[in-house]
Amino acid sequence: MIKEFLKIQRKKKSMKKDIAIIILAAGKSTRMNSDTPKVLHQLCGRPMIGYVLDLAKSLKAKKTVAVLGYKQELVRKSIPAYVKIAAQKKLIGTANAVEAGLKQLKGFSGTVLVLYGDNPLLKKPSIDKLLDYHILNNVDATLLSAQLDKPAGYGRIKRDKLFSVCQIVEENQADEVEKDLKEVNTGIVAFKADSLKRCLKLIRPNNPKKEYYLTDIINIFYKSGLLVDAIKLADINEGMGVNSRLELSQANRIMQKRINDDLMKQGVTLIDPGSTFINFGTKIGSDTVIYPFTVIERDVKIGKRCSLGPFAHLRAGVKIDNDVVAGNFIEMARSRIGAGSFVKHFSYIGDSWLGKAVNIGAGTVTANFDGLNKHNTTIKDHTCIGSHTVIVAPVKIGRQAITGAGSVVINDIPDKATAVGMPARIIKKKR
Ligand code: UD1
Ligand code: CA
Numbered sequence: 441m442i443k444e445f446l447k448i449q450r451k452k453k454s455m456k457k458d459i460a461i462i463i464l465a466a467g468k469s470t471r472m473n474s475d476t477p478k479v480l481h482q483l484c485g486r487p488m489i490g491y492v493l494d495l496a497k498s499l500k501a502k503k504t505v506a507v508l509g510y511k512q513e514l515v516r517k518s519i520p521a522y523v524k525i526a527a528q529k530k531l532i533g534t535a536n537a538v539e540a541g542l543k544q545l546k547g548f549s550g551t552v553l554v555l556y557g558d559n560p561l562l563k564k565p566s567i568d569k570l571l572d573y574h575i576l577n578n579v580d581a582t583l584l585s586a587q588l589d590k591p592a593g594y595g596r597i598k599r600d601k602l603f604s605v606c607q608i609v610e611e612n613q614a615d616e617v618e619k620d621l622k623e624v625n626t627g628i629v630a631f632k633a634d635s636l637k638r639c640l641k642l643i644r645p646n647n648p649k650k651e652y653y654l655t656d657i658i659n660i661f662y663k664s665g666l667l668v669d670a671i672k673l674a675d676i677n678e679g680m681g682v683n684s685r686l687e688l689s690q691a692n693r694i695m696q697k698r699i700n701d702d703l704m705k706q707g708v709t710l711i712d713p714g715s716t717f718i719n720f721g722t723k724i725g726s727d728t729v730i731y732p733f734t735v736i737e738r739d740v741k742i743g744k745r746c747s748l749g750p751f752a753h754l755r756a757g758v759k760i761d762n763d764v765v766a767g768n769f770i771e772m773a774r775s776r777i778g779a780g781s782f783v784k785h786f787s788y789i790g791d792s793w794l795g796k797a798v799n800i801g802a803g804t805v806t807a808n809f810d811g812l813n814k815h816n817t818t819i820k821d822h823t824c825i826g827s828h829t830v831i832v833a834p835v836k837i838g839r840q841a842i843t844g845a846g847s848v849v850i851n852d853i854p855d856k857a858t859a860v861g862m863p864a865r866i867i868k869k870k871r
Contacts, residue, residue: 458550459501459502459552460505460545460548460551460552460633461499461501461505461552461554461555462537462541462542462555463492463493463541463555464507464541464556464557464627465479465506465515465556466507466508466528466531467509467510467531468531469481471684472685473685476511477514477515478557478558478682478683479515479518479558480515480518483682483691483720484692484696484718485719485738486721487518488557488558488560488682489515489519490518490720491560491695492555492559492560493506493520495564496523497520498564499553499564499568499571502548502550503524503544503545503548504523504524505523505524505525505526505541505544506519506525506526507526507537507540508525508526508527509531509537512525512527526543526544532645532650532652533649533651533652533653533654534651534654535640535643535653535656535657536651536652537654538554538640539640542636542637542640545633548633549634550633551574551575551630551631551633552630552632553571553628553629554627554631554654556628556681558682558683559626559627559679559681560682560691561679561680562628563675563678566674566675567584570584570628570630570671571630573669573671574630574669577667577669579630579668579669580632580666581631581635581636581661581666581668582668582669582671583597583608583626583628583668583669583671584628584629584671584673585623585626585672586624586626586676586678588624588676591621591622592619593611593681594625594626594681595609595611595624596608596611596614596619596621596623597621597624597625597670598618598621600662604662604668604669605658605668605669606658606662606668607658607659607662608625608655608656608658608659609621610647612647612649613647613648623672626679626681627681629654635661636657639660639661639664639666640657642657642660643656643657643660644656677694695720696717697713699720700713700716706724706726707726707727708725708726708728708730709730710730711730712731715733716730716733717734718730718735719736719738720738721739722736722739725742725762726744727744727745728742728744728745729746729748730748730749731748731749731752732749732750733749733751734748734750734751734752735752735753735754736748736754737754739756739757740757740759740760741758743760743762743763743779745762746760746763746764747764747765747766748766748767749766751769751770752768752770752771753770753772754766755771755773755774756773758772758776758777759775760777763780764780764781764783765782765784766783767782767783767784767785768784769785769786770783770789771787771788771789772788772789773789773790773791774791775789775790775791776792777789777794778795778796778798778821780797781795781796781798781799782799782800783800784800786802786803787804787805788804788805789806790806791806791816791833792808792816792818792819793817793818793819794819795820795821795822796821797821797822798819798820798823798824798825799823799824800819801824801827801828803827803828804827804828804829804830805829805831807830807831815833816834817833817834817835818835818836818837819831819837820836820838820839820840822839822840823837823838823840823841824840824842824843826842826843826844826847827846828845828846829843829844829846829847829864830848830849832848832849832850835851835853836853837849837852838852838855838856838857840856841853841854841856841858841859842857842858842871843858843864844858844859844860847864848861848864849863849864850864851863851864854866854869856869856870856871857871
């Protein structure tokens, strides 16, 4: 029994190495009504295709090919170097896109996994399950399907009398009975490379859009006696394709929930996860508490035991050390905040470097932009900035310095000095 189990595991492992992935990402953004290619639309601060590429990477395929078409020079920027690029010259359907991808897989005879660039919510365990099933049962094409109450928009999976998968019917070709079928095609398929290559050529554009549909291959396989099967997703959210702005917002909500759930598992308190918007890739230390209506953009790093919000906006590139309070109505951009500092009420901190235990009074603004260029502000340890101070960058404020309420700081302030007024002048050299 154990021997048999180990044998199966070994077989799975060795065959899994023989996988190539084709990611379809050539399509336009027609239903998005957008000039931006669909796969570059963002979920939680990151282009959709980034999630698909991460998934592909985690599968450790022999080769990964991305098929690009519409505005490919833009999409290329999101594709890492290890992924081969295949150009689809005319956007005439998913079958034609796979054909373009296969040109980069000459001589490959293992399993070809097709992923769609507009399907960003899939998780690795579901694909592992699909591949294991496909390989162990020696299937020619294994579909990943989902059972939906409202299947509109998706290709419907038809089964014959013996319940074997025999066809996929696209929405625009389905009759009323077919439209009622609840099992849908997620677009993700594992193919035997040789069967795929052979049957792809037989697809014809027999549909109102005159496109070469990859999904037509299923009926061709079935009629040729090749083995077709489908395994169902346990979590239907994973199979969601994003074609419209509405679906983009729905997918964003699902992705946001995943990010927030992960952070809570890591020890971050979110008072109201539903009104906390944290981008992909944000790092937050344990025992930090985030109050509602806080927006945290990509690549932000936050230490332990901090308190953020309500209504805080931390923009890309902000780094916050341990024990910092960034309170109500704070905006921060491209700044570093040292441990134990307080920025508690109504402040804008941009292009600034704050040392340790700095206290920023209510309504402080770093005026970092002169209309042409951005400039930096430095505020050293234990400095106390009075309420409503405007710091006109570039400016350096020394250790333990003080500014009076309403000061407009245009010149550097030395360590321990006190400056007041508009423009601020030094009234005390030491304290
Ligand atoms: C497709 C499936 C449908 C499935 C759904 C799942 C087909 C014909 N239909 O429909 O059965 O239920 O996905 O979300 O495949 N693409 C190209 N080149 C092209 C056309 C499309 O690369 O010429 C790419 C797109 O960029 C996209 C993917 O293929 O990433 C799917 O194309 P899309 O037009 O979104 O297909 P759906 O109508 O969603
Ligand atoms: Ca789609």
